Amino acid sequence: MSAAAVPAPERLDWFTDVIAQELVPTAIRSERVRDFWAEASVLDLGGVQVSSFEFSSLRSQRTAAHVRRSDPEQYQLGLVTTGAMSLAQNRGESGPFTGDLVLWDTSLPMESVAVPDVEAGRVRAIILSFPREAMPLRGARLERLLAQRIAGGYGMGAILAQYMKSLAAHAADCGPAELARLGTVAHDLVGACLAGQLGVQDELSPEARTRALLERIEVFVDHNLGDPELTPSAVAARHGISLRRLQQLFRDRGETVAAGIRRRRLERCRADLANPGLFGSPVHTVARRWGFTNASVFSRAFREAYGTSPTEFRHQAVQDALALALARNINEPCAPGTPGGVVRP
Numbered sequence: 001m002s003a004a005a006v007p008a009p010e011r012l013d014w015f016t017d018v019i020a021q022e023l024v025p026t027a028i029r030s031e032r033v034r035d036f037w038a039e040a041s042v043l044d045l046g047g048v049q050v051s052s053f054e055f056s057s058l059r060s061q062r063t064a065a066h067v068r069r070s071d072p073e074q075y076q077l078g079l080v081t082t083g084a085m086s087l088a089q090n091r092g093e094s095g096p097f098t099g100d101l102v103l104w105d106t107s108l109p110m111e112s113v114a115v116p117d118v119e120a121g122r123v124r125a126i127i128l129s130f131p132r133e134a135m136p137l138r139g140a141r142l143e144r145l146l147a148q149r150i151a152g153g154y155g156m157g158a159i160l161a162q163y164m165k166s167l168a169a170h171a172a173d174c175g176p177a178e179l180a181r182l183g184t185v186a187h188d189l190v191g192a193c194l195a196g197q198l199g200v201q202d203e204l205s206p207e208a209r210t211r212a213l214l215e216r217i218e219v220f221v222d223h224n225l226g227d228p229e230l231t232p233s234a235v236a237a238r239h240g241i242s243l244r245r246l247q248q249l250f251r252d253r254g255e256t257v258a259a260g261i262r263r264r265r266l267e268r269c270r271a272d273l274a275n276p277g278l279f280g281s282p283v284h285t286v287a288r289r290w291g292f293t294n295a296s297v298f299s300r301a302f303r304e305a306y307g308t309s310p311t312e313f314r315h316q317a318v319q320d321a322l323a324l325a326l327a328r329n330i331n332e333p334c335a336p337g338t339p340g341g342v343v344r345p
Contacts, residue, residue, distance in 0.1 A: 076127055078125055126164045
């Protein structure tokens, strides 16, 4: 949904209606009424909703009257990726936050202010909405977290923030069954993150703890693919579980932990070998960057995965890039005084 099709004087009212329909009714004001801009996308993940918004600076207030008029009885968790936002609810005050997470309850009045990084810029935010009754933690405890910043730069907060960004960027490409699974993971990560903030992880179900553990392992592996010492044993030790337990966790995924690490490393190598900006990096340098210390082992694994050697793949990628550049050069309009059809270097 975009304000592009809405006359400029009506865009703030349009966005207010969008927020009321997709989140909750609230009063919105802005100093940029004449050139207000907003975009929104909303996706249902089967009980969990992920919403992405981009908008000009604004102030919003959800009063007790708004709550009485409409209350979905949800918790909503916000992540601001560009600009800054502050939120007040239940005698709590988040202060300006960017990159961190903040929780609020739709059944309570609240106020918020959102400002861009630069004059006339825009704020970008991602919001997860989920039913209060679906949360495994008691509401009295969660009240302590309302309008409190949850660090998004480390631990479960970082994992959850990154997951929210991935949902906003890629979930729309998934089918219904995949969306339902993504919603389950989102719910488990939120529960694990909030339980960690309260120090009550034991209140989560074993299934929820297991899914959250798997997501932490996935993130750890992705962030350490370049370490040649990244092995199943190292992964198990880092997460305080036995190697046997780790293998059991991944049994239903159709590949072993070692095979998953190798596949991801090969995917990163393949992407770098096809990247024109890295054509100057030797093949063995690319391999080392992603944890392959033995050139022959890397070459054999690459050929088994993609049916060609790394050198042959790089050569083809270079030829494709040259052909694309030549085609673009030929199709460019000639500069004044340049003979038509001449390919300029």
